[in-house]
Amino acid sequence: MHFPILTYMVFTPLVGMLAVMVLRKGADNAARYTSLFFSLIPLLLSFILLAEFDGSTAKMQFVEYISWIPSLGIHYYLGADGISVPMLFLTALLSFVSIIASFGIKIRVKEYFAFFLLLEFSMMGVFAALDLFLFYVFWEIMLVPMYFLIGIWGGPRKEYAAIKFFLYTLLGSVLMLVGIIAVYFYTEPHTLDIMELIHRSSSYGHTFQLIIFAAFFFGFAVKVPVWPFHTWLPDAHVEAPTAVSVILAGVLLKMGIYGMLRVSYPMFPKAAIYYAIPIALLGMIAIIYGAFVSMAQKDLKKLVAYSSVSHMGYCMLGLAALTTASFSGVMFQMFSHGVLTGAMFLLVGVIYDRAHTREIAAFGGIGAKVPIYAGVFTLFGMGSLGLPGMSGFVSEFLTFVGSYNSPYIQRWIVIVSILGVVLTAGYILRMIQKVFLGPFNTRWENLTEINGREIFTVVPLGILTILIGVYPKVLSYFISASINNVIKIITG
Amino acid sequence: MPTVDHYLVLSGLLFCIGAFGLLTRRNAIGVLMSIELMFNSANINFISFSKFLTPQALTGQAFAVFVITIAAAEAAVGLAIVVLMYRNFDVVDVDYIDFMRW
């Protein structure tokens, strides 16, 4: 029996949560550093994971397979392949960074960090679970801390946003649950082992695939969010505290895509091909629509939130295309969007902490006052608009090349989607110009420069995005075998 | 040797005695004791079925374990309620506690 690294990664935050909870009341700093410590461990473990991972095979690695509820055929089954390893790393990294960024939380500190660690626990679990039951359990656990994190520490309309988020995602996951149950009873002998279910996918009937794929798709689509299920996202983002926005955009949105890559696509290959065009159309609409709507935003955070809708559109387009290149594009986009948008939210949080407003029109010319901040912001803005040399470019390029070469979708969809590149440039540059450039607004005479701790939170993200942009092999090493395997399963 | 019917009649009798106590005792503790008797009769059923019908599987015995556990839990909570009731009303008579009517 090897060292159960995944179990440690998943459960350390839970232990951390208990540790934070038993601290005495008012021990705010202790809570901060305890949670920092307990989020550092999974990060360190994730480095081991990356180092030990063998990128040449599509097999599940670090597998832990223990019978859990044998009467229902449920196992405690963890494992990681090229699709989940980058996500585990991203989760560990963003959680760590977000915890640092949360040091400014002043009210109910202990509870905040306890919830945060619970959130990390559930996210890790989702990415490591290979049993549908386990997957679903983690998936649902995650809603709880998120609900409270938004509902307690959020902005002025936090209750509305929290409830909307909770109910909307719950609605999605109920359909997913229906799908899980249907799959369970359809297979003989009944099983919920994802690998086993994928293995048997060829025996599923056509109609069954179409219906159940749709159920799963809806469940995941709400989380992604795919247009037109996206309206919870701007509200949740705007009301959530900075660090929660980071996690929301960086990790939670990826779960939807991850779920499709891990569960619905390989499990229902016929449906994946059947639905390729509608999904690609949804992706296209999201790209264009999200970009236009971002452009109309007057609130910085809302702008970034809608830009996520647009960026996730690329993922949907790539998924629909069903080629290795486009799927790799999706993986790159997931990772890159997590890093870039995470950093964007951190930076918006930085300015909000100082200015107590996020209204774009309220700023102007502050680039002269806070040059480092402006430089860092511009860097991530450029990454977000897909500047070559940063990860966003690689992902967009792969997605486009892959989708254009796909036999499953029509090319005009890709051509229209490409328009998104210019629109993205449009809203990012407009934002940068209105906030940082132009005549200096004297109202911000006392604005202070970004501090060391805040720089520290975005530096790893900046390094990652440039590293991947310049040398994509650091990521493609992990994903290529697994992606290839998934494509083989789907297209036969 | 006694047959399964012997045991079932015995457990039926025990159950009825317990049920009678449940329906008639005024003292709350007495009621609880009656319930324990009924649990025991159920257990006798389980175990005799286990012995006579499925001697290999031990299913009945396993369930008897659960029943005992539940019974213990019930006793704990029930007696706690009795103690609380006594503390609040100075009586332990169940027919005194009839506040939950229309």
Place this chain on the structure above:
Amino acid sequence: MIEHSYIIALLPLVSYVLIVFFFSKRDKVASGIAITAVLISFVLSVFALFETLADKGPHIIRFEWIVIPGFSLPLSIYFDPLTSVMLLVVTIVSSCVHIYSLGYMHGDPRFPRFFSFLSLFTFSMLGLVLSGSFVGTYIFWELVGLTSYLLIGFWFEKSSASNAGKKAFITTKTGDLGFLLGLLVMYFFAHTLDYQTFYSLVENNQISAGVLTAIGILLFMGAVGKSAQFPLHVWLPDAMEGPTPVSALIHAATMVAAGVYLTARIMSIIVVSHTAAMTIAYIGAFTAFMAASIALVQNDIKRVLAYSTISQLGYMMLALGVGGYVSGTFHLMTHAFFKALLFLGAGSVIHAVHTNDINEMGGLQKKMPITAITFYIASLSISGIFPLSGFWSKDEIFGAVMREGHYFLLIVAVLVAGMTSFYMFRLCFLTFTGKPRDQHKYDHSHESPKNMTYPLMVLAFLSIFAGWVGIPWLHKGYSSFVFFEHPHHESPVIWLMIISTIVALSGIYLAYLMYYKRSIDPVKVGERFKPIYTFLLNKWYFDELYMGTVIKFVYWFMEVLYRFDVGIIDWFVNFVGRFGLFNSRLWQTFDVYIIDGAVNGAGYLTRWISGGLRKIQTGQVQNYAFVIFLGVVLLILFRVM
């Protein structure tokens, strides 16, 4: 050197990193590092040029970049004579501009940042030139776009500057859509984005002509954006908001020429596809004419030069479109030198008088002789006067157009040549001769410091002599060094040279009459042709057109979609949420008004009965238990009987 030619590009990158992370507050050190880096790059480029002279190549070095199963995208270096010429041009102009900036940007609070951006630009531009695959070209293409954006908006406190930066970025990005799409089409049909692999596929006729036309026109769209060709030329005049050295380096000599460079790199397509070739040629010719006509009436010294740049780039496109690979790239090189010189000279003037408006200048040649002389040299060169370099390259273009038999294009080209010499000398005369029109500014003007005039002199030297490498009678000249497919040596057309010289001279003479001797009053001419004059002064109303259509549409559409998002989609979501609530209220209403109302009598009856029945609810737990057992007995009874 060639096998390590990436060092040429990486040196400025190193300089950028050093300045940004370590010397962002140290003026002297920052500029020192940047200049050293670009000078070393220049020296290495010279070595590389000699190696290319010995062995033309092309030398190809490939690097793995994206590798996934079924899809691999290597980056590469493609080193042929054109590359080495471009390297040399970029490093020379860049070095001159770096040194010039020492004086021009002196005292600017963001001095180190300026040099860091220049370094970054030089890196990207060199990368673009070295890149041996279309995807690599695209990458650096975008990077130069970024640095252009950063440098145009360098004085971002001015709204006009930050607006211009944004406009430049988005306009060129629109062209890049075509580029990107072209790459996708290319990959779809050729399964490669590598120059050499693609060329060999084209040569072996493995790609159909229709596809090549599509690829060619799409890639040319990128070039249209970057080289400011019609209809995406509107950004370049606005880009003059940037510091003048930037205008010289990026928006005159190098980056805008990248589009021409890219078009030259797809020469193999142009040769095959007549449609693509003609599209390029006509767009080039039209742009040349349009921009020249606008330049005739502009009053901002930098804007005149900007339109002149657009016009000259149109020339190059025209040359490439008619298959003049040598002439297009040759003009690219000579233009880089004299246009950089013109801009730097203009910068020197602006530095002295602190205005861009030529109506406020005049008579400056007494105050700043070096600037004036070099400016005259450059003007003569761009006008195509024998024997300056512009003459040779322009003549090559005319020759190429004529040989292919495009006489209409030839007439346009010659006409534009006349217009060019007219507006250039209009500029010269208004700036440097006559009486000072603003005495105050004139009094305060002075010759620029040495670190600004030396680069002028270097470039003036090149403006005169650089063209000599392409003298048609020279057998080992430019055309046998840089060529497409096989070196061909065209015999010079003497009569064409004579005509073009006459046209250029008559342009100069007209300018002389109008702006030096004042024997023709320009104001009266303007009055006479008022509609045309206004039309030209307003730059053919392109900005207004785009503002009124595309931009307006985008703004309108984004508002519509946002309203749709909030008003329809989100409303629907909330509607579903409230539907549950509403439902319960509905049933409540139903209960209260319908059921209760209709059955009120029954209600009283019910109340009367329940009055009796409620006695059953004794509150005695054991009563309830009794009823339960009764139920159990009845159930079993029912089952047993």
Place this chain on the structure above:
Amino acid sequence: MGLAVFYILAAVILVSALFVVTLRNIFHSALMLIVCFFGVAGLYASLNADFLAAVQVLIYVGAVTILIIFAVMVTHQLSGKKIRQYNDQPVPAGLIIISLFLLFVVSLSKTGFEVVKSISSSPTVEGIGKALMTSYVLPFEVVSIVLLVALIGAIVIARKD
């Protein structure tokens, strides 16, 4: 032999059970409950359920009854002779119970059980343990949670504060 043991045990169980429900002194009832539990334990032992017999003694006799006796003591009703020990429904309850028992017997006589020849008389501890940890692990976990909750609940309810 087996039958004799059974009857003795049955008599002990039933008589003590009757005392439990009829004795006026609740403390005496509790004592009779102990006797009854011992009888049941003996019955288990005779039914090859050695582990359960032990559990019966430990939990019921050792824990539950003691708990009950504590409760009796706490509630100060040791000498409850003066107080009426039955509510006002013993007669209908008796009738119901008797008819219930009759129905038991009737339905029992109508049911035929497929009795299997019992073979094993080995200790059952191992078998039960395995069953609990494999087939019944979910109910087992649930029950443990229930027990925990009951424990905490009992404390919370009975705690003075």
